[in-house]
Amino acid sequence: MKSKAQKAGHSPWSPATAVMVLAALPAASHAQAQAEPPEAAGTEAVPAQRIVVRGQRASLDTAQAIKREHLAIVDSVVADDILRLPDFSVSEALQRVTGVQIQRDRGEGGIVTVRGLTQVEATLNGREVFTAGVGRTFDFADIPAELVAGIDVYKTSSADLLEGGLGGLVDLRTRRPLDFVGRQFIASARLVHGDLVKNDAPQYAALASDRWSLSGAGELGALVAVSLQRRTWREDQKSTGTPLLRDDIAPGATVASSTSETTSVGTRRRAAVSGVLQWRPAAGRELYAEASWQEFKTIQDSDQINASASSTFDPASVVFFPGSSEVQRITWLNAPVSILSYARDLIDRNQQAAIGGLWHEGNFKVKADLSHANSYNNLFFSGPFFGGTAAQFTQDLSGRAPSTQVTGTDLSNPANFRYTGIAYRTRPFHGELTAARVDGEIVLDSTWLRSLQGGLRLAKRRAHNAPGLVFADAAVTGVGAADKPGFVQPNPYGDFFPGTGIASLRDYMVGNLDLARDPQALREAFGITAPIPPEGNPLSVWHIDEKTQAAYVQAPFEGLDGLLAGRIGLRAVRTAEAVEGHQSSPSTGTVEPIAIDNSYTDWLPSADLRWRFMPRWTARAAVSKTLTRPTFEQLSPSLTLVPNPIDPRLNQGFAGNPGLKPVRSSNLDLAIENDLGAMGAWSLTGFVKWVDGFIANASNDETHDGQVYRVSRPYNSQSARIQGLELGGQYFFSGLPGAWRGFGVQASYTYIDSQTLNTALGTRTQLQGLSRNSANLVGLYESGPVTARIAWNWRDRFLSGSTAVAGVGVFPAYTQGYGWLDASLQWRVNESLTVALEGGNLTRTMRVSNYGSPTRPQMALLNDRQYSLGATLRF
Structure with missing residues (x-):
């Protein structure tokens, strides 16, 4: 018998079977819209020029125009460009932005870093958004x-942007109805196939x-x-x-202590x-209401076999790496x-709603926005x-991933196992977060002085993890696997690490997961x-209230007939935190409640300068101070203990520290850009961040x-300096004859030193x-009705x-490159009608990590290739 996820079958329209392993707790709507480039996440607006987004070149030109007209150093990607590659989520679209790196999760894009930092502020149409969890980001x-x-x-950073992004701020812009010329209806569908899971799923x-x-x-x-x-994934x-x-x-x-080999399948x-209502009763007047809802669910079944070092070994079998112990x-x-x-299932559920408006009369402009967001996450x-x-x-560690073999015992015989x-x-x-914001100009x-801008923002955010980690593992004794034949089955995935030639443990019994999602039964x-x-x-339970009051x-300013432009600003932020939880009393050993209040004020100055010193050449400079607050779990006084049922030596614990201070940074950026007109553009940016009080774990x-238990606790560590270079650009071979002029290339390289x-x-x-070091290389082609891309992302x-x-x-x-x-x-x-054929992870990359040397391997991961066939209709 197989579990629900394993029974997904091979029908193109079945719910899918899903991937990845956590071993203990621990379509495309290509809107061909005639639209004005939207305003920034703050109050600075891109000059209103009408741009028709049609085709690959136009989408890249739009992104380049946003970058060129901003005073901030900003990189952009627009819808038509995002949907030219098989990116499932925003995370995957971000990986192609210069200076952005992502980590992989179940073969998809996961955690996002900007200039090497995970402390990234996220906004949706300029409003702060987040995902409930161990962090505070989205x-x-x-x-x-x-x-x-x-x-x-x-x-x-600039004074009008939300504080909180040590690495930067990412603003996600959704479409609005008055961006379109008239009625629009766009529908898309695609069928995605995973070659390891051998299953299909629709989108x-x-x-x-x-x-x-x-x-x-x-x-x-x-x-x-x-x-x-x-x-579906594996x-x-x-x-x-x-x-x-x-x-x-x-x-x-020294010798490797064990092997742990896991096949995970499932569905993501x-x-x-999202919905938007927009009303413009007159020029310079606008009211809007918008709401959105997202749910991201990973359904996962995993089978894991562990074999460990014993007290005895065959002396004749021992081989050392040459010249080592x-x-x-x-x-x-x-x-x-x-x-x-x-079964390991994870769900994120987010909701956002907002109302607001704009009033513009003569030299005066006021914008107001009231929003509420809530988020739920559960494992x-x-x-x-x-x-x-x-x-x-x-075990043989000489290959790219270790080879393993069991002999003398039939692991496919239930009689050789007992339940533990x-x-x-x-x-x-x-x-949840409630925020009100007013901006004026x-x-x-x-x-020289073009305008005065200012604003206020009040926000109240709450976070908790009640009822906490419910850890209810129960021991089983005296029951053999053969005593309950309906609860075991042969390993259905005997082709472990296919195509790699790596010997592994393949023929063994696994548990039947039909009742795994009915834990009481x-x-x-x-x-x-x-x-x-x-x-x-x-x-393990904590509750935190956080109130912020910000004004900027x-x-x-502008001079030299518009060749020189810039701005100076100051943002003041008052933060008040109330932390509640429990701690053990060292004197009595009892659990007692604890409540800690803390408040602090930050003054965050910033300045930007843009100088178009030659035709098609622009130089930029920016200085600023930023901060990132500790995550809620880092601030909590709670202690979470995770026993290891197999090896108590691997018992783990995690604790917070209510006394943590924010991480603050002083920043300097210098950039030069060259606009090549219809042929493309390129830019070079150097940056330095002097960071005080990075949060580390001991x-x-x-x-x-x-x-x-080995318990990890956070603390404010010493200061650090992060510096680097970003080089990026795009070039179209417009001088080539005929259809050859449809070729182009996008490339970027980022170097970051963060000692x-x-x-x-x-x-x-x-x-x-x-x-x-990280790099992106994208080959582009567009000629008549045909558009093609091939993208290589490397770190x-x-x-x-x-x-x-x-x-x-x-x-x-x-983790190796x-x-x-x-x-x-x-x-x-x-x-x-547009049809598309797409492929992801075409080389079926194997990710490998080690303990500082190839002779001490740690882990290897292999994910599906993903193929999809899709179509988009526009009316």
Whole structure:
């Protein structure tokens, strides 16, 4: 028998089966719209020029115009450009922006960093948005790429932009009905196939917009956009346990402690709806109301086999890496084996609503906006564990990923296993934000000083994780896997790491997950009578209220007949935090409530300068101060303990620190740009950030309830300097004859040096998750009805963590450099119909990490190639 996710079948219209493994808790609406470029996330507006977005060249020109006209250093991508490649979410669209790096999650774009920093402020049409969870930022994977009209990445700060983005600010712009000339209806569908999961799933998107002239009352517009995505996926993960010091092999010898091999399959579902009403009763007057909803759900089934080092081994099997004391190959005798089969489902659900308006009369302009957002995130984890012993377990670390083999024991025979436990864990997060904002501008009759701008913003944000982490794993004893034949099955994915030639553990029994999503029934089937607790340990629960009051003033100026322009500004922000939770009393050992209030004020000056010193040449300079507040979980006083049911030495704990201070930064940016006209443009930017008080984590052993846990706690570390260069541009070969002139290229390269003290390693390292070098190369072609793109995204190795090894020290963990290849081919059949063939991860990239050396492998990951066939209709 198979679980629901595994039973998805191979029908093109089935719900899909999904990918990736977490081993413990831990369509396209190509709007061919005639539209004015939208205003920035703050109050600075791009000069109103009518741009018809038709085709690849026009979309790139629009993005370049936004970059050229802004005073800030900003990179943009617009809808038609986003949808030229098979990007499922905003996160994937962002990876092609200079200076942006992303991490992969189930083969898709995940965490976004700007200039190496995850502290990125996110806004939707200028309003702050967030995803409930361990952080305070927005998960850009939550929004389907089809629903955005454009993305602006602000690399420099200004007084009118929201504070909070140490790395920068990303503003997502959605379409509005009065942007279109008249009635629009756009619908798209595509079928996506994953070659590892061998399954298909459909995706749909639609947009309907219209505008009406009201007799004597101006114009009214309404727009509704919908996106429904399903993607089936599979991810194979092979992890090597932390190195062990084994003097019985040889004095000072280190050896891999285990293998953990997981196949995860499942479905990712994105659903999003947005609606807008716009009314312009007269010139200079506008009222609007808009609302949006997104749900991003990952349904995952995982089968994981673990084989560990034992107390005995075959001495004749031992081979060392040349010239080292690190074991390359070894065969363990009577090695412990465990199998974990589990359902792991994760959901994000976000809602936003806003009303506002604009009044513009003569030299005066006022905008007001009132918004509310809430977000919910929940993790569900459930399934059976069983274990046994392998007569011989062999590991060979000489390949790109370790080879593994079990001999002498039939792992496909249920009689060789006994149940050890049933897992159950849930972990929710909740958040909401209410904000009111007013911005005003007075245009001045001055030669240099063009206007005075200012504004106020009041916001109240709440976050909590009640009822906390519910950890209800239950032990099972005296039950063999053969005693319950209906709860085990042969591994349905015996082609582990296909096409790589890497030997792995493939023929073994796995758990049946039919009852995994009915945890009470699963527990009853194994005679577990203890009820699932309704809430977690009070130590793990926290609640935080945060109020901010912000005011800004800024003054744009201009001179030399418009060749020189800039602005200076100041933003003042008052932050008040109220933290509630529980802590253990050291004297009595009891759990007691704790409440901590804290407040602080920041003054954030900024200045921008733009000088067009030669025809087609522009120089820019920007200075600013920014801050990022600690995440809510970092501020919480709570303690979360996660026991490891297989190896208690791997028990983990996570705790917060209410005394954390914000991370503050002083920034300098210098840039030069060259506009090549119809042939393209390029730019070079250098930047430095002097960061004070980066938040780091320190891990130490602590004893709780008689068990030892390695508990990680955050603290404000020493200052750091981040500096780098960004080089990017686009070029069209317009001088080539005939159809050859349709070729073009986009390219970017980013270098970032972020030396900071890593207390765990006791040395200076790059920031965690940051590649020193990254690049994008996109080949473009457009001729007549045919448009094609091929995009290569690459990043070099980055620090992904550190691991303490008993008796040896702390090893850094590095993910090695890798590239990702996507491509698309589109054919415009007529003015109404376009068809597309697209492919993602075409080289089926294998991502590999190690503990600071290829002789100490850590993990390897392999994801599907994704192929899709789609069509778009416009009326």
